[in-house]
Amino acid sequence: MKTLTPTGILNADLHCHSVVSDGTLTPEQLAQRAKTNGVELWALTDHDEVGGQHRAMAAASALGLPYLTGVEVSVTFASVTVHIVGLGFDPDHPALVQGLAQTRGGRDQRAQEMADQLAAVGIKGAYDGALKYVGNPELISRTHFARFLVETGVCQDTNEVFRRFLTENKPGFVPHRWAKLGDAVRWIREAGGMAIIAHPARYDHSPTAEYALFTEFIAHGGQGVEVVTGSHSAAEAIQYADMALEFGLAASRGSDFHSPEESHTDLGALPHLQGKLTPVWELLADRIHWH
Ligand code: AMP
Ligand code: MN
Ligand code: MN
Ligand code: MN
Numbered sequence: 001m002k003t004l005t006p007t008g009i010l011n012a013d014l015h016c017h018s019v020v021s022d023g024t025l026t027p028e029q030l031a032q033r034a035k036t037n038g039v040e041l042w043a044l045t046d047h048d049e050v051g052g053q054h055r056a057m058a059a060a061s062a063l064g065l066p067y068l069t070g071v072e073v074s075v076t077f078a079s080v081t082v083h084i085v086g087l088g089f090d091p092d093h094p095a096l097v098q099g100l101a102q103t104r105g106g107r108d109q110r111a112q113e114m115a116d117q118l119a120a121v122g123i124k125g126a127y128d129g130a131l132k133y134v135g136n137p138e139l140i141s142r143t144h145f146a147r148f149l150v151e152t153g154v155c156q157d158t159n160e161v162f163r164r165f166l167t168e169n170k171p172g173f174v175p176h177r178w179a180k181l182g183d184a185v186r187w188i189r190e191a192g193g194m195a196i197i198a199h200p201a202r203y204d205h206s207p208t209a210e211y212a213l214f215t216e217f218i219a220h221g222g223q224g225v226e227v228v229t230g231s232h233s234a235a236e237a238i239q240y241a242d243m244a245l246e247f248g249l250a251a252s253r254g255s256d257f258h259s260p261e262e263s264h265t266d267l268g269a270l271p272h273l274q275g276k277l278t279p280v281w282e283l284l285a286d287r288i289h290w291h
Pocket of ligand 3: 083
């Protein structure tokens with residue numbers, strides 16, 4: 001079997017999005033960008049959707065880029081939306097495919113309610129406006145609304161949109177009930193993959209709820225946590241490296257790249273994991289698609 005050496009300092013990028021969810025590049029364009037940027041192990045992790053996996057794998061293979069299958073599942077835990085990344089699974093496994101289809105359900109209804117709220121504060125046509133940016137009709141997301149609000153000049157950039165709209169207590173925010181933590185971890189595991197808590201610093205949990213998230217996640221069979229991500233500051237990466245060690249979780253690394261125009265962290269442009277951590281790719285070595 002091929003091995004990745006030296007494992008700890010591999011340029012792995014195991015979190016990004018394509019037009020199959022809320023990114024602006026195709027799986028093929030992302031594969032090329034990852035290769036150009038020196039990524040040595042790549043995963044496409046679209047929200048609640050594995051429809052881009054075969055394309056990503058084929059594109060990576062054609063470029064000689066080692067690939068892990070990926071997904072980012074939306075979960076509701078303690079009334080907060082939490083994202084669980086799955087890596088190294090069979091993308092055609094029925095439990096995973098059906099679970100994700102169920103998780104995607106309700107997005108359209110939510111989007112119409114978001115548009116109604118925006119109309120009530122004077123922003124008309126947001127549903128159709130957001131739809132123009134949607135590549136997958138089952139995956140209309142807040143990001144697509146954000147692009148419409150930038151296009152129409154309501155906000156300067158998507159960060160301002162999320163600050164002023166689309167987040168809790170702001171117009172355009174519609175609370176949504178996503179998958180259960182235990183179900184998301186189970187779908188990933190049944191499909192042969194590893195479950196990983198995405199960007200833990202981003203959640204609005206109390207310290208008690210965060211502790212509960214980590215302990216329940218592990219009880220369900222979760223095995224990893226993102227430590228180095230485009231969503232973490234350097235201080236947060238240190239904080240969650242300590243959490244990974246405290247909870248005995250493997251550590252992941254991923255840019256969460258969505259778009260050349262919107263994302264601060266490009267594919268492959270991340271600090272390395274600290275040497276004392278166990279990288280997730282060490283545990284996933286037999287699930288890497290070589291070329
Ligand atoms: P949704 O799944 O429809 O709730 O949309 C969530 C997506 O919105 C995330 O995956 C991000 O891509 C994007 N997002 C959330 N918060 C922000 C933010 N503060 N700035 C920019 N994008 C954000
Ligand atoms: Mn996103
Ligand atoms: Mn996320
Ligand atoms: Mn993401």
